[in-house]
Amino acid sequence: MTAKQGFARPQLGLTLVEILIGLALLSIVFGFAAPSAVSIIDKHRITAQVNYMSSVLQYTRHHAVDQHIIAALCPSDDLRTCNVNDWNLPKMLFADHNHNGMRDQNEALIHATPKMPSGVFMRGPNKIVRFYEDGTIGTPTTILICPxxxxxTLNRALFISLQGRVRPSQDTNQDEIHERGNKQALVCV
Structure with missing residues (x-):
């Protein structure tokens, strides 16, 4: 039998109307999914930075106790001098034997971190974070990590007590906003 006798050939493509309807449906689905995906990515970036910075602080404390030295952690753009005005810079961990806030020739660089990734910023104290031989720190310190x-709802903080313990911020009142120890919401300015 031939096509002329009533059998149609199977359709091999899509019509323009079918393609346009499919594109419209996809744009609607992605329009709803994209904002939540961005929020999820931001949350994971913040969480990763909180975990990483917490481990760096704990390592700094451990190193001070283990080596019986004063271990200093600060942001630095040249891994030689501290720049406490910009905690988004790479951070360096070093033994600051003479308390001058810079890494001298006889003070080894113990560890260096990369700068903060895009989409995240950090605010820290206007001083070097120093852990002493017994693991304590001179002043309680807060480091904010924010989108x-x-x-x-994504603002986070790390609190360092006088004893040198590092503690992440928590949402104690279940309103999805992390608070300081005095129950005030974390604010990143």
Missing amino acids: QRAQQ
């Missing part, structure tokens, strides 16, 4: 886009 570049203002989203208060």
Whole structure:
């Protein structure tokens, strides 16, 4: 039998209308999914930085106790001098034997971190974080880790007690916003 006798050939493509309907449906689905995906990515970036910075602080404390030295951690753009005004810079861990806030020739670089990734910023103290031989720190310190886009539910902090213990911020009142120890919401300015 031939096509002329009533059998149609199977369709091998899509019509323009079918393609346009498919594209419209896809754009609607991605329009709803994209904002939540961005929020999930931001949350994972913040969590990764909190975990990484917590481990760096704990390593600094451990190194001070283990080596019986004063271990200093600070941001630095040249891995020689500290620049406590910008905690987004790479951070260096070194033994600051003479307390001058810079890594001298006889002070080895113990560890260096990369700069903060895009989408995340860090605010720290206006001083070097120093852990003493017994693991203590001179002043309680807070380090804020926040998203570049203002989203208060993603603001996080690391608190360092006088004893040198590092503790992450928590949402104690279940409102999805982490608080300081005094129950005030974390604010990244």
